[in-house]
Amino acid sequence: MFTDPQSGGSLVIPADLDPVVVLAIDAMKPGEFSQPQEFTDPQTGDKLVRILYLRNRTEPHRANLKDDYARIQQVAYAEKQNEYLMKWIEGKVSTFYLKVDEEYQDCRNIQRWLRATAQANGKK
Numbered sequence: 708m709f710t711d712p713q714s715g716g717s718l719v720i721p722a723d724l725d726p727v728v729v730l731a732i733d734a735m736k737p738g739e740f741s742q743p744q745e746f747t748d749p750q751t752g753d754k755l756v757r758i759l760y761l762r763n764r765t766e767p768h769r770a771n772l773k774d775d776y777a778r779i780q781q782v783a784y785a786e787k788q789n790e791y792l793m794k795w796i797e798g799k800v801s802t803f804y805l806k807v808d809e810e811y812q813d814c815r816n817i818q819r820w821l822r823a824t825a826q827a828n829g830k831k
Contacts, residue, residue, distance in 0.1 A: 716777055718765070728759065735761040796820070801827030 709719045709728075721729045731741050741759035748755055770779060793816075800820045807817050 717762075718778070731759055732761050735759070737761050737763045797823065800824055 709724065710717055711719050711723065724732075725746075727744070727746070731744065735741060739761055743756050743758050745754060745756055747753070765774075768774065772779065797819070801823045803824065805817075805821055805824050807821065811817055
């Protein structure tokens with residue numbers, strides 16, 4: 708069973724799958740099994756065999772609460788987590804010394820943090 712690595716749900720978009728798997732399920736109808744396929748496990752390098760089963764297929768559509776509630780909930784939760792983390796970082800960044808590689812000096816978020824650190828150090 709393939710699962711979405713971010714949500715843990717069983718609804719997986721083709722872009723998240725191995726291209727070989729996408730080609731195999733493209734020709735399948737819901738309820739069908741594929742022919743056995745040999746593949747290499749990306750984590751171990753072992754040669755394995757898999758048989759694919761297409762439980763169902765959903766057609767592309769605009770996200771709506773009826774069909775996509777779990778995915779919308781996951782995105783909203785991730786945004787809240789990110790917002791909380793950014794507020795926490797902004798509150799703590801003035802207590803740290805930051806050295807940023809030149810390659811990343813133009814990043815807006817990093818510039819904010821560098822200014823906050825410089826202001827805190829300038830006050831001392």
